[in-house]
Amino acid sequence: MNVKEGDNVLIHGATGGVGHIAVQLAKVLGATVTATYSPANSALAQSLGADHLVDYTTAEVDDYVATYTDGVGFDKVFDTVAGDNIQKSFQAVRFNGHVAPILPIADPLQVALKALSFHGVLVLIPLFHGINHESHGRILTMIAELVDSGKITPIIDDSNYSIWEVARAHDHLELGKAVGKITLTV
Known part of the structure; x- marks a missing residue:
């Protein structure tokens, strides 16, 4: 925007x-x-x-x-x-x-x-369709620099789901229990 x-x-x-x-x-x-x-x-x-x-x-x-x-x-x-x-x-x-x-x-x-x-x-459009890779890369680089400089702090949800527990992770999200980003471990 x-x-x-x-x-x-x-x-x-x-x-x-x-x-x-x-x-x-x-x-x-x-x-x-x-x-x-x-x-x-x-x-x-x-x-x-x-x-x-x-x-x-x-x-x-x-x-x-x-x-x-x-x-x-x-x-x-x-x-x-x-x-x-x-x-x-x-x-x-x-x-x-x-x-x-x-x-x-x-x-x-x-x-x-x-x-x-x-x-x-939909962040994945450039990956799915092979378009705007350079623009998408610039945006991701800018965000990484803001994180590295401490201007943006990512928040990771306290949950602990494995890659095999995607359905449980979705339930956690849909029930409104997630705070920040949910991650999955491999």
Whole structure:
């Protein structure tokens, strides 16, 4: 979405495997970041550096849009939750804003009704289709440099699953028990 200094960005799922990196990266890029989180992960959410935190279990979209954007809507919304949550993203973004979910959406009508720029995020596309390898490599190199310099800190879930326990790892994720990235051991 070409996040840049001065952008007002909403990130859904701040403490998840993708969300915790997105919050930190948006801050490094100079954005004002509002992030949704679960109360169970409050301390971790607070440690990520977002300017504003929203408890998704109690907050109404209209309320945090009013509070953090003066009712205009966020410039850019990154939705790591997707599914039914995508409607919250469409509700929270400004007209002509940008929305990027990590999963496909069923009904693109909202994209047209708000004249949005819509960005599907699937990191593996360059690998699957043999395209944009150089661009993808530059992005990965930049992220690695930010991690090495301590500007971004990856969070690894405390779970311990082997490569043969993928179904259990998925269950852990789907039950909302994962914090950060789930890894599998070989």
